[in-house]
Amino acid sequence: MSDQPRPTSGVPQPRPYRADEPAGGQQDPAGTPAPPAEPAPPAPAGSTGPEGVEDADRRRVRETTAALFRRLAQSPPHSTEHREARTRLIELNLPLVRYAAARFRNRAEPMEDIVQVGTIGLINAIDRFDPERGVQFPTFAVPTIIGEIKRYFRDSVWSMHVPRRLQEMWLQVSAATEELTGALGRSPTIAEIAVRLGIPREHVVECLEAGRAHTTVSLDSTVGGDEEGGRTLADRLSYEDAELGEVEHRDQVRHLLVQLPERERRIMMLRFFHNMTQSQISNELGISQMHVSRLLSRSLNRLRRVTLAELER
Missing domain, CATH: 1.20.120.1810 (Four Helix Bundle (Hemerythrin (Met), subunit A))
Known part of the structure; x- marks a missing residue:
């Protein structure tokens, strides 16, 4: 709790909570007087005890x-x-x-x-x-x-520092993803989430990136009940190709992209950091979608080899 605020100096510090401490000023078996009776949880004004007389x-x-x-x-x-x-x-x-x-x-x-x-x-x-x-x-x-x-x-529960604005927006993106999945009967796209929340697509992508720092409700955790089949939040998002799983931790592979040729590096950035589809990339670069697919596969294979080589060092 190093980065959490502490009560102001001079403010009395509470003693640690004991789940087994006796209530109402009774004594424990050793004869030590118990603390004064604790105020009960919130109750309507004028509530009375079992005998009709307020405690x-x-x-x-x-x-x-x-x-x-x-x-x-x-x-x-x-x-x-x-x-x-x-x-x-x-x-x-x-x-x-x-x-x-x-x-x-x-x-x-x-x-x-x-x-x-x-x-x-x-x-x-x-x-x-x-x-x-x-x-x-x-x-x-x-x-x-x-x-x-x-x-x-x-x-x-955030494993690295993420601005409060992004934390709160990430929760909204998660909720919108759930709602749209139920309404559409399929996984929503980034654009659909952006329209639902009234924010730019770039903000949705930014929130999803920030969400990867979350350690309890991450993109890899399951959402929904048993009827959802244990699907993760990442499963709920529509992506056109399965290779996305190969670059799951984008923040960890950014430094690897500099080892790619300029065009392949740009394709990787457009696909995995700007969430463009292969069709959109082909229109952006003026090449066929099949060629985009081949370049993506080649780049991913190259990054995989580099990563394995680094792990073996």
């Missing part, structure tokens, strides 16, 4: 939180009183972070890291919360905390 600890937390928000609103920003009220709000509502973080316990990330990210969400919720809107703070805070954690996972 005392929960009511205390709610009332104290409301009082602290009043202090926060009445004290000048950056004043000692304002800072103390804000810090106390964070401390009092850290159990909300542990509650939200527990939903992600099956992820590979350490729970302590997830809690740290969730704490950032809690701080954002405190800074944005408006008591005048009549919403209980947990109802507002928990979705904010969960959203922060989800953003962390979304960003951290």
Whole structure:
């Protein structure tokens, strides 16, 4: 989590979440007092316990939180009183972070890291919360905390730095590919995806290139249910020839293209980096489509030999 933001210095750090810790101030078998009861997940205002009486600890937390928000609103920003009220709000509502973080316990990330990210969400919720809107703070805070954690996972699963703009657009391209596949009954072309999203074709290609840096929902991962036959996102895109699979990792073969003659290098760039069909390339260069196909095959064979030679070194 080296490139992820951490809570501001001076902000109390939550203790690591323990899934087995007793609730409601009970004691564990060793007799060690458990932490105070945690606020429950968001619930409608005025909810009551099984006996018809609202849980005392929960009511205390709610009332104290409301009082602290009043202090926060009445004290000048950056004043000692304002800072103390804000810090106390964070401390009092850290159990909300542990509650939200527990939903992600099956992820590979350490729970302590997830809690740290969730704490950032809690701080954002405190800074944005408006008591005048009549919403209980947990109802507002928990979705904010969960959203922060989800953003962390979304960003951290990219194997190399990709601008946020491309990450978000890649998700739109993926969704459009799924929708068009269902609507058309076949794989959509790059042009059809571009029209659906109202963006240039070059942006679609750029997004697909960026998508190859994604390590969990990559172009090589399966999409859809069992009825889809385990097809990958790459399978959903219409390409005219099967040789595309030979240059799967384009970013890794760019340096190999300089070893090709100029015309073959241009054909490779048009085909695999500009996503032009063989027919479009033949029109662009004024040669037959069959000749384009032969040059592509020859270039791919040459690149394959060079790659194997590099691996044997």
